[in-house]
Amino acid sequence: MRKVPFINVSGYWIRHPMLWRPVHWSTALGAGYIICEASVGSHTWTVRLNDSPDEPLHTLLIDGNEVMHFDDWPWFWRRPPLPEKAYD
Secondary structure: OOOOOOOOOOOHHHHOHHHOOOOOOEEOOOEOOEEEEEEEOOEEEEEEEOOOOOOOOEEEEEOOEEEEEEOOOOOOOOOOOOOOOOEO
8 A cells, every 4th residue: 555644734635636526425334444435437536534633634545545635525525424433
């Protein structure tokens, strides 16, 4: 799995224009702290809930590789209901 360092996540979406697209997210089971999942083309996108406030709130993973960290859900995605619990 590729990991990306935690950096200032404010305004970080501007660096990833390929992510600016509608995504049909589904609620995940919460295992591994994965709260949302989606199939985008031939790829699997997942959103992991992190250990906030020490880390950014979310991490986007594509095919299991960390792509970026973010705190605020972007306007171009519609967040599904969250799982009842997230666990390791």
